[in-house]
Amino acid sequence: MGQFDSAISHLEKETEKRYSGKPLARHIRSVAEFARRIAGSLIKSDLLAEKAYVAGLAHDLYKGFSHKELRDLVVAEFVPVDEDSLRIGGGLLHAPVAAHYIRTRLKITDDEILSAVYYHTTGHLNATTLDKILFCADYLDPWREIRASEPDVPALTRQALVDLEEVYCTVLYRKLAYTLSKGRPLHPNGVAAWNQICLKLT
C-alpha cells in the first residue's frame, strides 16, 4: 500500500469524469507517468516517484475550465493565489486551483506535491526536485501539440532521466522566450527562477 493510493485512485477517476476521451485526459496521464519515471530513474526513490505521479495527475485537473469559472472558484473558496497570477490571468489560475483542490478535498498536506502543482506553469525561486520534475514532464509531454514542432523534444526527454537540472534550465528558457514572443507578460516567479539559474552559472 502506497501512502497516496487513495489520492491516486481519486485523481484517476476525476480525470476520467472530467475529461474522458479528450486530449487533456491523455496529457494528464502521460505527464503523471513520465514524472514518475523521471523520479524513479533519477532519484531512485519510490516515495518521490509516488509523489511525482500524484502531482502529475493533479496538475491540469482545472485546465479545462474557463478563466471566469476559475476566478469564480478562487473567490467562492478563498483559494490562495498570488497577486501576479490573478493580475496576469490567462492560463495561470488552473495551477493554484488544482493545488487548492488536492489540499482541501484530498487532504494532501505534502509541501513538495502542493508546490509542484502550484508552480507547474511558472517555475519559481528555489524550485525543488519535484517542482523541476513536473515542470519538465509537463513541457516535454509528446501529446502536447505545440511541442511537436520542436525536433529535440525526444532527446530532451531522454536527457531528463539523467540530467534534470540542464533540462529544467532549457525548458524554463523556452517557456519564458515563448511567452515573450507572444507579447505576453512574464510571471515574476519564472523571472526569479531564471535569474537564479543565471546568477549561479556566472
Ligand SMILES: [Fe+2]
Ligand atoms: Fe497546466
Ligand SMILES: [Fe+2]
Ligand atoms: Fe499540463
